Amino acid sequence: MVLAPSYLAAVRAALAEDLGSGDLSTEATVPPDIRASARAVARKPLVVCGRDVFFAVFREIDPSVTCEAQVDEGVRVDRGAVLWRVAGAARSLLMAERVALNFAQRMSGVATITRSYVEALVEGSPTRIADTRKTTPGLRMLERYAVRVGGGHNHRDNLGSAVMIKDNHIVAAGGIARAVARARAYAPHTSRIEVEVASLQELDEALQAQADIIMLDNFTDDQVAMAVSRAKGKAILEVSGGVTLERIRTLSALGVDVISVGALTHSAPSADIALDLEVTT
Numbered sequence: 001m002v003l004a005p006s007y008l009a010a011v012r013a014a015l016a017e018d019l020g021s022g023d024l025s026t027e028a029t030v031p032p033d034i035r036a037s038a039r040a041v042a043r044k045p046l047v048v049c050g051r052d053v054f055f056a057v058f059r060e061i062d063p064s065v066t067c068e069a070q071v072d073e074g075v076r077v078d079r080g081a082v083l084w085r086v087a088g089a090a091r092s093l094l095m096a097e098r099v100a101l102n103f104a105q106r107m108s109g110v111a112t113i114t115r116s117y118v119e120a121l122v123e124g125s126p127t128r129i130a131d132t133r134k135t136t137p138g139l140r141m142l143e144r145y146a147v148r149v150g151g152g153h154n155h156r157d158n159l160g161s162a163v164m165i166k167d168n169h170i171v172a173a174g175g176i177a178r179a180v181a182r183a184r185a186y187a188p189h190t191s192r193i194e195v196e197v198a199s200l201q202e203l204d205e206a207l208q209a210q211a212d213i214i215m216l217d218n219f220t221d222d223q224v225a226m227a228v229s230r231a232k233g234k235a236i237l238e239v240s241g242g243v244t245l246e247r248i249r250t251l252s253a254l255g256v257d258v259i260s261v262g263a264l265t266h267s268a269p270s271a272d273i274a275l276d277l278e279v280t281t
Contacts, residue, residue: 004141007141014057026091032091036088036090036093041081041082042080045079047271050106054067054101062088065093105272107143109146110143110150114131114149117259128259130260131265147264164194164215165180166196177205180195194213196214238258239256243263
């Protein structure tokens with residue numbers, strides 16, 4: 001998996017935030033000629049994610065820093081595993097440390113929680129685990145990359161990438177039928193039309209309007225089962241709202257196509273990664 005080069009903008013913004021006034025502690029205590037190496041170490045089990053961003057932080061500070069990956073992206077590791085190594089001027093490593101770890105911990109945390117949801121699916125199930133737009137402002141690209149590394153899928157990237165008719169759109173448009181008809185007349189022919197529904201009655205309205213994708217919002221398992229029976233072969237069914245890890249197996253067994261989980265990004269705990277440094281000269 002590859003990150004678009006624009007991720008460097010996030011790296012540079014984070015460094016400007018942290019080093020806008022320099023690094024008083026490092027400049028005051030560490031001579032400029034001291035060389036060091038450092039290991040990024042997992043302090044708890046995690047799914048590895050964020051290598052390119054981690055390295056980019058050090059290289060933005062000092063292009064002469066050498067970087068070496070010890071583990072591939074997406075690999076689950078145990079406590080004590082060495083993920084990456086960096087070497088160069090001790091000052092450069094210390095200045096980059098916190099920002100590099102912040103990115104790596106966040107991205108590995110998202111990948112780790114995503115993997116737990118993916119592994120909870122019924123074995124062999126075609127159901128997709130997907131994220132939502134509930135991402136950290138400015139970090140959506142990185143968090144969505146982490147979801148993919150964890151085995152999940154991405155929902156629409158932004159408001160302009162797909163038609164998704166939610167409850168307030170339906171109210172403003174005057175009903176599901178009108179909203180879908182207007183969307184079909186306006187949107188490019190390449191865009192699918194998704195409608196969020198809150199009841200089986202609204203599901204029937206969305207099916208009659210020939211929505212391509214129907215999101216079942218906060219449906220119970222019994223309601224999901226009835227929805228699958230009514231919509232099978234007519235529309236892609238997505239479940240969202242009130243989705244916990246404990247429900248994933250049941251929902252995938254019921255035959256829904258997509259389960260979208262905001263918690264993958266808005267509630268993922270950061271992974272525990274430390275940087276262990278040693279002086280080499």
